[in-house]
Amino acid sequence: MARHNAKHQKHKQSVQKLNHSKKNNKSNQQTVNRKEQEQYCHKIKTFLQISAKGQLQKQELAQKCHSKRNKLAYQSAIEELLKKGIILERRKSYALASVRNAFPAETVRLHARFGFIRDENGKEYFVAGKFLLGSMVGDKILAREIPSRTGSPEAEIVSILEQNPNARLTGKIVPTMEGLCLLSEIVGMPLKIDDKNSCFYKIGDKVLCEITHRGQRHMEHKVKIIINFGSADSAESCVKAKIAEQDIPVGFTQKVLDEAKKVSSVGVTEFDLQDRLDLREEIIFTIDGEHSKDLDDAVSIKKHANGWTLGVHIADVSHYVRPNSSLDAEAFHRGTSIYYANQVIPMLPKALSNGICSLNAGHDRLTISAIMELSPEGDLLSQKFYKSVICSKVRGVYHECNQILDNIASPEIQEKYALVKESLLLLAELSDKLEHLRKLRGSPELESTESALLLDETGCCIGLAPVQRGKTEKIIESCMLCANEAVAKTAREKNFPLVYRIHEKPAPERIENLKEMLLKLHQPVPDFNIDEIKPGDIQKILDTTREQPCFPVINNLTLRSMAKACYSENALGHFGLALKDYAHFTSPIRRYPDLVVHRILSDYLDGAEIDWLQKRYAKFTENASERASSTELRAVQLERDADACYAAEYMQAHIGEIFKGVITSITEFGMYVQLENRAEGLLHIHDMPQGQYEIEENWYIKNILTNEIYQLGDIIEVTCIATNISAGHIDLAKKALAI
Numbered sequence: 169m170a171r172h173n174a175k176h177q178k179h180k181q182s183v184q185k186l187n188h189s190k191k192n193n194k195s196n197q198q199t200v201n202r203k204e205q206e207q208y209c210h211k212i213k214t215f216l217q218i219s220a221k222g223q224l225q226k227q228e229l230a231q232k233c234h235s236k237r238n239k240l241a242y243q244s245a246i247e248e249l250l251k252k253g254i255i256l257e258r259r260k261s262y263a264l265a266s267v268r269n270a271f272p273a274e275t276v277r278l279h280a281r282f283g284f285i286r287d288e289n290g291k292e293y294f295v296a297g298k299f300l301l302g303s304m305v306g307d308k309i310l311a312r313e314i315p316s317r318t319g320s321p322e323a324e325i326v327s328i329l330e331q332n333p334n335a336r337l338t339g340k341i342v343p344t345m346e347g348l349c350l351l352s353e354i355v356g357m358p359l360k361i362d363d364k365n366s367c368f369y370k371i372g373d374k375v376l377c378e379i380t381h382r383g384q385r386h387m388e389h390k391v392k393i394i395i396n397f398g399s400a401d402s403a404e405s406c407v408k409a410k411i412a413e414q415d416i417p418v419g420f421t422q423k424v425l426d427e428a429k430k431v432s433s434v435g436v437t438e439f440d441l442q443d444r445l446d447l448r449e450e451i452i453f454t455i456d457g458e459h460s461k462d463l464d465d466a467v468s469i470k471k472h473a474n475g476w477t478l479g480v481h482i483a484d485v486s487h488y489v490r491p492n493s494s495l496d497a498e499a500f501h502r503g504t505s506i507y508y509a510n511q512v513i514p515m516l517p518k519a520l521s522n523g524i525c526s527l528n529a530g531h532d533r534l535t536i537s538a539i540m541e542l543s544p545e546g547d548l549l550s551q552k553f554y555k556s557v558i559c560s561k562v563r564g565v566y567h568e569c570n571q572i573l574d575n576i577a578s579p580e581i582q583e584k585y586a587l588v589k590e591s592l593l594l595l596a597e598l599s600d601k602l603e604h605l606r607k608l609r610g611s612p613e614l615e616s617t618e619s620a621l622l623l624d625e626t627g628c629c630i631g632l633a634p635v636q637r638g639k640t641e642k643i644i645e646s647c648m649l650c651a652n653e654a655v656a657k658t659a660r661e662k663n664f665p666l667v668y669r670i671h672e673k674p675a676p677e678r679i680e681n682l683k684e685m686l687l688k689l690h691q692p693v694p695d696f697n698i699d700e701i702k703p704g705d706i707q708k709i710l711d712t713t714r715e716q717p718c719f720p721v722i723n724n725l726t727l728r729s730m731a732k733a734c735y736s737e738n739a740l741g742h743f744g745l746a747l748k749d750y751a752h753f754t755s756p757i758r759r760y761p762d763l764v765v766h767r768i769l770s771d772y773l774d775g776a777e778i779d780w781l782q783k784r785y786a787k788f789t790e791n792a793s794e795r796a797s798s799t800e801l802r803a804v805q806l807e808r809d810a811d812a813c814y815a816a817e818y819m820q821a822h823i824g825e826i827f828k829g830v831i832t833s834i835t836e837f838g839m840y841v842q843l844e845n846r847a848e849g850l851l852h853i854h855d856m857p858q859g860q861y862e863i864e865e866n867w868y869i870k871n872i873l874t875n876e877i878y879q880l881g882d883i884i885e886v887t888c889i890a891t892n893i894s895a896g897h898i899d900l901a902k903k904a905l906a907i
Contacts, residue, residue, distance in 0.1 A: 213249070224261060282296055299323070336378055359390060374405045403627075406813045453564050455643075471594050476544075477540070483527055504800055546601035572585055598646075612710060620632070667735050670733065679701055682709075815846075851902060
């Protein structure tokens, strides 16, 4: 037995020695591979540099480098050089990247036939479809700026450095000669489906797919279907697919729901009221849309000999959503609530958004109040902020308040608003003064291009109309602007960190392009310095063209010429509002930047030192600004995509009908026409009267045979000939078709 154990022990030691030897050999092999990889990197760069065009066919390069000696090291060298952006991969060749002209960027948005990328400084570039190299949203890429055709920055992708492993596509299942395929809105051509790993699907379904194989072009990608949303002829299904495609969180985890329930179930306690200004007896009330449930702002007003005292009282969400909590992490991740059609994807669970944080009439609610003193003319003289408690007297509704102001309200509505009617009339008076001051500042009055959607009980779109804003909507907007200015002014003067809402001056090249378009449209161009443009200069353009038939086009061109508003930790002012100080303070239930502003302001009101606030929040406001700007862009894009799907669903029932519309843009393949109901469709060159056409992009299309010209801003009659609800497209023709 002892002899057996000794023999076993000797065998065990031999095995351990052998394994140790193998491990060392493996380690040495890895070292050798790394050296060979570096040698291959040098060879690859050398052979490409001495080649005539700086590129070689893949097979030729492999032969020159003698890749067969160590295929693994050679391939590793290729991958490393690609990832670093030193070489570029073409379909059948490798080429040296022109590092001097190339820059790292990320693909941020894709559309049919084109996309957008963003460099490390946040600058966006338009990329035509032929220059996208099959790039997907989230890919890290190497790009090069190219001459612009429109005045806006344009680029081409020269290499994909790092693929987004979570990239997804949505589309419709269509029949082809090769079987059922995915027709994606981005690709525009059927993609092959991996049937073995896909869920059930059939012709006409709207689906979400993962990419199983990447090609050099979008049309070469292969996919597997992971979610089937149902019929692609349902706008509701198509929007759900877009939400999933962008990985927008809809539901909340149980942990977040439990935390929301816990902090809200306690209600408003006596302990909560300590050191708060008690405003429960004041005449304070809310005014919102009829179907709104997240009521986060209320107003109060007093008029006196020296002017006005305006109160704006905002739900103190920061009291319930604490730093480092699950609720806060979720709110930071979402960034904003998203509203589309009759749906909302909330930033916070209903227990907060519709419950304890919502300023429901007759309920005590914790708030942060901005009490502002204004001159008789409406100028902001001073402001103070308080942690407060209110009890809203009335749950106001926009259209009911508008009836009160227009003296057409029913006795029932008159009775409902009896307690707050005087305040409502004072708010209307003050709002007129604030609006007058806004015009004096030169704040541009750009018109909204949104459409109101009318849905039936099944969620199908049965009507489109321009969004109507009454007197009361403008009153609330004026009050909120005043409070937002006040909080930003306080932060700047007291030098504590904040998340500001900023809107920088338009780029000079965009304004130059706008002036050129005005001249082409035979519209007057106000005299101003492009490099020192002021908000009033933009307003002059709008004022001189507002009564012209082409005004919708000029309104759109002006919108496109403006910089995008975003969030920043720096107080850079707001060009569009012509304000030096501006932040978002009034919607903490649905916007994370507002919640951050409340949190910082709350600490300041509790007596925190400025140095402490700087140390605690300086980096956080930078991170929060970046995240909020990103999630806002995502939300805006989804809302636009949703509007397009629902508009196509509505127009589905009107195929064959004739509509009047204005030409809003000219492209190399036709023109876009905005109909009177605000739906926008494409009039493709193939669906225009027979002829030979000359196109000057962004300006006109001319039929050389008849001399008929279709110019930007012209009013024309078109026929709706087809819709694609899945893609949100409406196809138009110039003349009525026999159907």
